[in-house]
Amino acid sequence: MLTHKSTKRGFLTVEAAIFLPIFIVGVLTFAYLIKFMAVQERVFHAFVDEARALSSEAVFTKLKPLNFESNLKSRLYLENDTHISNVDIDHFYYLFSNGTYGMISMDLNYDVNVKLPISFYSPLPVSESLMFRGFVGKTMDGENMGFDEMEKEKESHLVWIFPTAGKRHHEKNCIYIANEPMETSMTSSIRRSYDACKICESKRIANGSTVYVFIKSGKVYHRGSCPTVDKYVTSIEIEDARRKGYSPCLKCGGG
Known part of the structure; x- marks a missing residue:
């Protein structure tokens, strides 16, 4: 068993x-x-x-x-x-x-x-x-978003203006824009790409400060008080330009 x-x-x-x-x-x-x-x-x-x-x-x-x-x-x-x-x-x-x-x-x-x-x-x-x-x-500009x-997607549309001269907005390649200094802020990239202006001693400018550079000509960055900077250009959204009273450039169509 x-x-x-x-x-x-x-x-x-x-x-x-x-x-x-x-x-x-x-x-x-x-x-x-x-x-x-x-x-x-x-x-x-x-x-x-x-x-x-x-x-x-x-x-x-x-x-x-x-x-x-x-x-x-x-x-x-x-x-x-x-x-x-x-x-x-x-x-x-x-x-x-x-x-x-x-x-x-x-x-x-x-x-x-x-x-x-x-x-x-x-x-x-x-x-x-x-x-x-x-x-x-x-x-x-305006209220907080x-x-x-x-979450809404929207393409940017930049135009270029002379804040101190004229009331026209231009495209980037406009002949009125090409040879003028652009207003920007000092960054490490600008220090690498451009030399300091000896006239206005822009070498002492701190990062984040406003400087002016010639995009298509010259290799120097300047202070706003530099005699080289007569008038300058800056980019802006086309809607903002219109709100501020700018009209299209007759030469390039305004961008």
């Missing part, structure tokens, strides 16, 4: 066989989430850092920088190796106005490739969005 004897050791063995795989999967999943969040944090930090640099140079770069996307991609791939793929930037709007001039917005899309050692692994898509204001030395208004 056969008999069956149940022991505590046998019960523990069965219990371990059931719950140990679940425990291992849980630990591996937790480790995967930690790696995923580390990659995401590293990518977002680089994204914000590059956006900060873009904002600080906006006063000098009025047109959408063509190298921003390639520079950001190169940095992300360099810092994250094979942990990310399919990096793409879309909805990139540069220096548009929606109640506040100088807004910049963009979406960053990428896949996280942190592998979990089980068969049903696939890259996880992530999307990050930023909206911020470029350092353009402008003050806000709410979140609903910020």
Whole structure:
């Protein structure tokens, strides 16, 4: 006659066989989430850092920088190796106005490739969005912009004016604009691209101060009091120009 004897050791063995795989999967999943969040944090930090640099140079770069996307991609791939793929930037709007001039917005899309050692692994898509204001030395006209208004997309339309002479607005390539100094703010980029004027001793100007540069001629930045600066030009949204009484240039059509 056969008999069956149940022991505590046998019960523990069965219990371990059931719950140990679940425990291992849980630990591996937790480790995967930690790696995923580390990659995401590293990518977002680089994204914000590059956006900060873009904002600080906006006063000098009025047109959408063509190298921003390639520079950001190169940095992300360099810092994250094979942990990310399919990096793409879309909805990139540069220096548009929606109640506040100088807004910049963009979406960053990428896949996280942190592998979990089980068969049903696939890259996880992530999307990050930023909206911020470029350092353009402008003050806000009108009322504060709410979140609903910020989410609306609007292209920027800049024209050029002489704040101290005339009431016409021009396109950037207008012959009246080409040879005049542009009002801007001192940045590290300007110090690298231009020399200080020896007449007005502009070398002592601090970052953030107003300076004047000749875009298509000359390699010097000036103070506003410099005798070289007779009249100057600056960019403005076409709607703001119209509100301030500017009319289109008869030569170029006003932009």
